[in-house]
Amino acid sequence: MKFALFTGCVAKGATRELMMATIKSAEGLGIDFVEMKSAACCGAGVISEKNPVLTDAINARTFALAEEQNLDLVTICSTCQGNLKKSEFQLDSDAEYKDKINHVLNPGGHQYRGGKIKIKHFSNILATPEGKELLRQKIKRPLTGLKTAAFYGCYVLRPSELSEYEDPDNPKELEELFEILGATPIYYPSRIKCCGFPIIMMNKEASHEMAGNALIEAVESGADCVVTGCPLCHLSLDSYQPEIENLREKQYSIPILHLPQLVALALGYSPEEIGMDKHIVSTAGLDKILAQHA
C-alpha cells in the first residue's frame, strides 16, 4: 500500500509525537507513505471564515499534487480530513468553479482533474478489510487488558455525506480497530462530540467544559485512555487537561493517545519511539496495564 501523506500542520508542530507514531506505524505495517512536503495547510475551517474560495484553491492545489503522484491522499488529522473533503465536494460538484480555480493554479504548474484520487483518514485505510488483515498479521504485542475510549473528532463525522465512516452517527470503526489490536473498546456518549478546541481562544471556559464532559464520561465508563484520530482533539484533551481539572476541581489524569500511537504500540514499538513521553498527561500507567497482561 502506497499513499501520499498529508501531515497537516499540528503533526509537524505541537504534536510531533503524532508524526513519530505515524512513521513507525507505517514502517511496522509496511505501508509506504510519501510525505507531501509542498502541500499547504487545509485551512482548518478557519481560512474559509475569511475566504472560502481561497480555501478551495489551496486544497485543489493539494489534490493536484496527489494526482501528480498518482496516489490516494491520507490524512492523520480529523480536521484536515473534513476540510479537504469539503473542498473536494465543492470542486467536484461544479465544473465551472473547478475551472475558475484551475485557472489560478495554472501559473504554479498544477491542475486539479478530479475523480482520480481518494481522500482518506488513516483510520479509514486501516478499517478496510485489507487494512484489518494487515493489522492482524503484523501485531506483535496485543494490547490485552487495555480499555480504550475512542474520540473521533467532529470533522470526520459531520456532515455525514462527506464522512468516510459507515454510520457517522454511530461509528464503530475505531472500536473495531481497538479490538483487532487486542484492546477493549469503551463506548460513551461524548465519543462523537466536539472537544472544544475550535473555541479555545474565544470561549475558554466553554471549550474546557466540552473537553471535561468527554474526559469524565470516559473515566466513569472505566477507560484507561482516550484514543483520538485528531491532533487538535489531543491538544484540547491532553495539553489542556490541567486547566480542565482546575475548572472542574476534579482529577482526571487520563492519558490521551493518538491512533497511530496505539497501532504502533501493538506493532511492538516502545512508548519512547512513538513520543508517548511528550504527552502532558503521563502515559506510564498504560505500560503497567500492558505489562500485567503480557
Added chain:
Amino acid sequence: MATFRIKRYNPEKRPDAYYEDFEYDFPEGATLLDCLNHIKWTQDGSLTYRMSCRSAICGSCGMKGNGHALLACQRQAAQLLKSGDQVITVEPLGNMPVIKDLVTDFKEFWEKVDQVKPYLQNKEKAPEQERQQSPEEFRKIDATSTCIMCGACYSDCNTLEVDKNFLGPAALAKAQRFVGDSRDHATRERIKELSKPGGMWDCTHCGECVERCPKPAEPFYRIKELMEVALNEGVTHNNGARHALSFVKSVKHSGRLNESKIPIESVGYFNIKGLLELVPVGLRMLLKLKIPPIFHKPIDDAKDVKRIFEEFGE
C-alpha cells in the same frame, strides 16, 4: 415488532423522567410520527408531543430519535432501525427544559431569535410597492429563508450544552438572513452585536446543526458567512476575528500554520491578562518539547501558495 423506548415526564404525577417501552409492528413506510400517533391512539392517550403538518413544513414535531434531533414526520421508523437493533429511543429535544414527555419549552430559543432583531431595518422611506431584489441578491439569503424554527439545531448544539449564553445556530442563521439581505441597512451594527461573547465566534464548528437541520438552512454554513462579513467589514476587535486573521496571514507566508504565534495574535499583543493566561500551557508544552520550532519552517514551494493567496486578494 419494534420497541419504542420513549422518555416520559409528567411532573404532576412523578417528579423524575423515565423510559417506557411500547411495542408496535409498524407498516412499511411509517414515519416516526405515524408510530407515535398509533401508540397514542391505541396504547396510551396520555403520551404528549407536538405535531401538526406531517410534511416537514411546520417544524412542530422536533424530537430526538436514537439520540439525535430530527423531525418525527420526516423520518421513517425503519431508518431508525438500520443498525439491526429492534429498539428506537425517542426523547425530547436537548438544550431546553422539558414541559411534558416530548414537549419542550422554546422560551429561550425564541428570546435568542428576538435578540438578533429578526426584521428588516431599512432607513429609507417605504416605497409604494415592495422592495425588490435580484435573483443573485436573494440567493444569499435563500438557504436561511428555509428555516422552519424546529429547534433541531439548537437541541444538538455542542456549545449550548456548556454555555447557555450562546445565541445558538437558529438565531445566528436568522441573523445571517438579515445581514445578507441587500435591503437591510444595519449590517455593521448587526455584525458588531453578533461579534460579542455568545455570538458567532462561540460556534465550535461541530457540524451538529448542519447534520440535524431538516431543511437546507444548515446554520453552521450561515455562521461562517457571518464571519466572512465580519472579517471583511473590519469588525475584528475580538479573539475569534484576530484568530482567523492570524491564521490566514500565517498560511499565506509559509504555507502552514504558525502555532507559536496564533495564540498570542488571537488574544492580542496588548491583552496582558489574556497573554498571562497562555503562560501555564505554554510552559507545560515547552517542558515536554511540544512547543513548535522557534524558526517557523515553510512548506516546500511556499511561494506558489503565497501567489494563490494574493490572486484572491489576501
